[in-house]
Amino acid sequence: GQNIDQPTEMTATEGAIVQINCTYQTSGFNGLFWYQQHAGEAPTFLSYNVLDGLEEKGRFSSFLSRSKGYSYLLLKELQMKDSASYLCAALDSNYQLIWGAGTKLIIKP
Amino acid sequence: GAVVSQHPSWVICKSGTSVKIECRSLDFQATTMFWYRQFPKQSLMLMATSNEGSKATYEQGVEKDKFLINHASLTLSTLTVTSAHPEDSSFYICSAGSGRAYNEQFFGPGTRLTVL
Numbered sequence: 001g002q003n004i005d006q007p008t009e010m011t012a013t014e015g016a017i018v019q020i021n022c023t024y025q026t027s028g029f030n031g032l033f034w035y036q037q038h039a040g041e042a043p044t045f046l047s048y049n050v051l052d053g054l055e056e057k058g059r060f061s062s063f064l065s066r067s068k069g070y071s072y073l074l075l076k077e078l079q080m081k082d083s084a085s086y087l088c089a090a091l092d093s094n095y096q097l098i099w100g101a102g103t104k105l106i107i108k109p
Numbered sequence: 110g111a112v113v114s115q116h117p118s119w120v121i122c123k124s125g126t127s128v129k130i131e132c133r134s135l136d137f138q139a140t141t142m143f144w145y146r147q148f149p150k151q152s153l154m155l156m157a158t159s160n161e162g163s164k165a166t167y168e169q170g171v172e173k174d175k176f177l178i179n180h181a182s183l184t185l186s187t188l189t190v191t192s193a194h195p196e197d198s199s200f201y202i203c204s205a206g207s208g209r210a211y212n213e214q215f216f217g218p219g220t221r222l223t224v225l
Contacts, residue, residue: 033213040200040219040221041218041219042202042204042216042217042218042219043153043202043216044216045213045214045215048213087152087153096155097155097214099152099153099154099155100152101151101152102152
């Protein structure tokens with residue numbers, strides 16, 4: 001079966017760095033997405049990786065290892081507004097998105 | 110660009126009534142739109158994929174006669190929850206495919222449905 005695993009909840013301090021991990025098992029693979037979702041709102045796109053390596057975009061970076069079925073989202077210089085759920089989603093061979101349950105990130109002052 | 114709107118933002122209805130939710134892509138044409146449902150503290154659950162001008166493809170376990178989807182134009186898809194029951198209360202989110210090779214989706218703001 002197809003499966004996405006990510007931690008349920010993480011806590012970090014304002015100004016610090018946090019890494020949210022995601023492992024995936026899918027039928028074929030056409031890339032991995034990270035989305036941010038604030039409570040009561042729809043997800044917003046953060047990143048897309050299809051090649052191995054690190055993609056940096058401001059305070060957020062996303063890493064992918066296809067051989068390991070592994071990705072992480074790295075958030076630097078954490079701000080209180082970064083408190084949200086972070087959803088990992090993999091695109092399978094049929095271009096269907098397989099969603100993880102999300103990681104709730106709590107930022108403390 | 111790539112703005113998707115949803116209407117209404119929230120709706121409360123009585124059990125047994127039907128509710129229609131609209132999803133519009135405002136500044137691009139979306140040949141494919143997706144309808145999701147999300148229960149509290151759970152991830153998105155894909156309900157169906159709708160393609161303009163054709164019947165929607167429903168995920169396993171989703172009743173097509175209860176959740177009617179119409180994608181009449183390249184900018185509008187509607188989801189009608191028929192004979193709603195309290196267990197249908199959820200957050201319904203639509204997204205529109207960008208048309209790019211990697212199938213990025215742009216999400217609407219969601220509709221909170223409460224069935225009394």
